[in-house]
Amino acid sequence: MTARASRGRRPGAPDTRAEVLAAARASFAEKGFRGTTIRAVASAAGVDPALVHHYFGTKDDLFVAALEIPVDPREILAPVVAAGPDGAGERLLRTFLSVWDDPAIQPGLLALVRSLMADDSAGLVRDGFIPVVVGPVLASLVRDRPEVRVPLVASQMIGLIVARYVIAVPPLAQMPAEDLVARVGPVLQHYLTGDLP
Amino acid sequence: MTARASRGRRPGAPDTRAEVLAAARASFAEKGFRGTTIRAVASAAGVDPALVHHYFGTKDDLFVAALEIPVDPREILAPVVAAGPDGAGERLLRTFLSVWDDPAIQPGLLALVRSLMADDSAGLVRDGFIPVVVGPVLASLVRDRPEVRVPLVASQMIGLIVARYVIAVPPLAQMPAEDLVARVGPVLQHYLTGDLP
DNA sequence: GTCTATAGACGGATAGAC
DNA sequence: GTCTATCCGTCTATAGAC
Numbered sequence: 001m002t003a004r005a006s007r008g009r010r011p012g013a014p015d016t017r018a019e020v021l022a023a024a025r026a027s028f029a030e031k032g033f034r035g036t037t038i039r040a041v042a043s044a045a046g047v048d049p050a051l052v053h054h055y056f057g058t059k060d061d062l063f064v065a066a067l068e069i070p071v072d073p074r075e076i077l078a079p080v081v082a083a084g085p086d087g088a089g090e091r092l093l094r095t096f097l098s099v100w101d102d103p104a105i106q107p108g109l110l111a112l113v114r115s116l117m118a119d120d121s122a123g124l125v126r127d128g129f130i131p132v133v134v135g136p137v138l139a140s141l142v143r144d145r146p147e148v149r150v151p152l153v154a155s156q157m158i159g160l161i162v163a164r165y166v167i168a169v170p171p172l173a174q175m176p177a178e179d180l181v182a183r184v185g186p187v188l189q190h191y192l193t194g195d196l197p
Numbered sequence: 198m199t200a201r202a203s204r205g206r207r208p209g210a211p212d213t214r215a216e217v218l219a220a221a222r223a224s225f226a227e228k229g230f231r232g233t234t235i236r237a238v239a240s241a242a243g244v245d246p247a248l249v250h251h252y253f254g255t256k257d258d259l260f261v262a263a264l265e266i267p268v269d270p271r272e273i274l275a276p277v278v279a280a281g282p283d284g285a286g287e288r289l290l291r292t293f294l295s296v297w298d299d300p301a302i303q304p305g306l307l308a309l310v311r312s313l314m315a316d317d318s319a320g321l322v323r324d325g326f327i328p329v330v331v332g333p334v335l336a337s338l339v340r341d342r343p344e345v346r347v348p349l350v351a352s353q354m355i356g357l358i359v360a361r362y363v364i365a366v367p368p369l370a371q372m373p374a375e376d377l378v379a380r381v382g383p384v385l386q387h388y389l390t391g392d393l394p
Numbered sequence: 395g396t397c398t399a400t401a402g403a404c405g406g407a408t409a410g411a412c
Numbered sequence: 413g414t415c416t417a418t419c420c421g422t423c424t425a426t427a428g429a430c
Contacts, residue, residue: 016395032315034231037423048397053425118229118315122364130366151360151369152380158364159356163348167319167355169327172348182394183349187384197379213413234405245415250407 017055020045024052024066028111032118033063063115067108071099077137088141089189090181096157097177100165110165130154143193152191160184214252217242221249221263225308229315230260260312264305268296274334285338286386287378293354294374297362307362327351340390349388357381 023044027036038059042049056062076099080091099105116125130150138153139146160180164172172180190196220241224233235256239246253259273296277288296302313322327347335350336343357377361369369377387393 030317035316038425039423049424050398050426051396054395057425059424114314117311117359117363119232120227125364126366130364147368148372148380151366154366155356155360155369155381156353156384157356158359159352159354162314162355162359163352166314167322167327169323169348169351171344172352175345179394183345184352187353187387190384197376235407236405246406247408247416248414251413254407256406 016045016047016051020047020052020055021065024056024062025107025111028063028066029107029114030110032111032114034118038062063111067112069105069108069112071105073133074137081137081140085141085143085193087189088192089187090185092141092153093157093181093185093188094177097180100161101177106165113161113166138192141192145196149191149196152196153188156184156187156191213242213244213248217244217249217252218262221253221259222304222308225260225263226304226311227307229308229311231315235259260308264309266302266305266309268302270330271334278334278337282338282340282390284386285389286384287382289338289350290354290378290382290385291374294377297358298374303362310358310363335389338389342393346388346393349393350385353381353384353388 020041024036024041027041027044030036038052039049041062042052045052052062056065076095077092080088080095083091100109116122134154135146135150138150142149160172163169164175164180217238221233221238224238224241235249236246238259239249242249249259253262273292274289277285277292280288297306313319331351332343332347335347339346357369360366361372361377
């Protein structure tokens with residue numbers, strides 16, 4: 001994402017590049033990586049396939065351009081952990097949902113999730129994301145035995161993502177975030193600090 | 198699966214058909230539908246691509262042959278609902294895990310889940326599987342407001358599938374089924390019959 | 395900048411020899 | 413039954429005209 005503000009008037013042509021990127025984002029989010037074709041993206045944006053290559057290079061390049069998640073999980077979760085374990089379940093879920101419900105971020109996250117499930121890149125989540133990103137963050141919130149509590153928390157949050165955003169089962173997909181916080185938050189809290197066999 | 202027992206000796210050639218099917222199952226489970234190619238399946242089974250077609254017809258046919266889920270969810274869940282709402286969370290989870298942990302069934306289920314997440318066939322789960330299969334079954338177990346309780350139960354079970362079987366996050370993937378029943382069962386019970394805002 | 399034309403690779407499917 | 417050879421379609425990617 002290059003800086004787009006510069007003085008003087010913008011080029012007369014509409015921002016074709018942005019339209020291509022938006023089309024790519026939507027397609028990757030909906031159909032996954034293998035399911036989207038450069039041709040389909042170009043057609044959706046009303047341009048020629050060659051133009052897509054001209055802007056973004058290879059299909060892989062287009063994919064990473066379409067992700068562009070403007071969120072650092074550790075940064076956004078910092079205030080959640082700073083407030084301590086009390087009510088952490090609700091706070092965690094609230095910030096989590098606020099990110100996922102952001103229409104500017106959602107397509108990128110969806111595309112990411114879709115591609116992670118489709119390929120055998122599950123190892124990336126298992127050995128990368130969970131232990132190095134979310135693990136340490138959550139570990140500071142749990143009472144004990146993080147190695148069993150963190151995965152349980154993760155399982156419920158993964159299920160929420162898949163049910164609400166990927167499958168969009170009603171009424172989960174339409175449910176206001178605060179309702180979900182009230183209903184699922186206590187479960188997360190239980191996994192974090194409750195009595196567990 | 199045709200009956201394989203008949204008197205007299207089996208044909209001298211090893212059961213190539215079964216090997217092809219096994220290779221297909223593994224590939225579909227690991228790489229999803231789009232990710233597996235007939236050629237790769239044939240190569241993994243040590244045979245010619247044309248032979249795969251000869252046995253199974255199109256790639257779609259091969260896929261449904263590789264699924265071959267020998268389980269009717271409604272049938273297997275019948276005893277769970279018959280015993281009533283008390284302790285239903287644990288019972289539900291136990292039968293659920295016993296099916297998923299069955300090595301004869303798991304690859305088919307995994308392939309199914311992978312393909313459902315990859316394509317935009319989410320509608321199939323949302324409008325088909327959940328409301329017509331699992332919905333009615335679970336609805337008879339909940340205390341009230343099935344339209345909010347059933348999706349919550351579904352979200353936790355989906356999360357368990359993805360975390361334990363698709364991503365295989367440790368130690369969730371290695372955890373004995375009974376440990377999971379003891380830890381997650383109460384949450385399901387809470388979603389089924391507990392106090393919910 | 396935008397499009398046309400096409401090269402090159404890959405995968406599904408079929409026909410037919412052995 | 414099993415394999416060779418091949419057709420046909422789709423896709424990425426590039427070269428080059430306008």
